[in-house]
Amino acid sequence: MKTTAYAALMLAFCLLQATWLNALKIFSVKPDILLITMIIAALNFKPGKALGFSVYAGVLKDILSPFPVGLHTLLFPLWSFFIIALSKKIVVDSTLLYSVLAAIIVILQSIGARMTLAFLGEDMPSGIFLRIMILGALYTALAMPIVWKLLKPLIEYRDAEDTIL
Structure with missing residues (x-):
């Protein structure tokens, strides 16, 4: 798949995340589709x-x-x-592993965001942080197979110079 097509899909998922996914929020948490597309690209x-x-x-x-x-x-x-370094050590080839990896990355992303906010002097209650972190990780892990199912045919139809598969 050409890189411009994947970049256009990332932009489309960005717009989807900003608009339609707001209707699917659970406790103000929605899946991070852009993070999923980044994981799939990596x-x-x-x-x-x-x-x-x-x-x-x-x-x-x-x-x-x-x-x-x-x-x-x-x-x-x-x-x-x-993810690139990890994929050289272990084979990540199943949807379950993709979902577990997405959950781990969301947790790390939440911790990084919390540390940045704390460094900038903005406080977030621990209960809210844990709720966002855990629900975000679960919700993104559940959304990963759906997004992967949508992107898999497009990634399999690719240019040889673009992908590693």
Whole structure:
């Protein structure tokens, strides 16, 4: 799949996350579709393109986020690098492993955001933080198979120079 098509899909998922997914919120938490697309890119594209997609997803997420500007742009490539390194050590080839990986990354993302907010002097009650972290991880892990099912045919139909599969 061409990189421009995947970038367009990431933009479409960004718009979906900002609009229609608001109707699916549970306790003000919705699945992080941009994080899912970043994870799928990190597992299926060459490292250079995967890092590019993670920066792109981070910028899109920062546009929609109330967090300090640049937080997701810095953290998404970090998670992408972590996923690329992890995928060299173990084979991540099942939807269940994709979902577990998504949940772990959401938890790490929440901790990173909480630490950044604490560093900037903004306090968030621990109960709210834990609720957002746990529900966000579960909700994103449950959404991962759906997004993967949508993107899998497009990733399998790819250009040889774009992906690692």
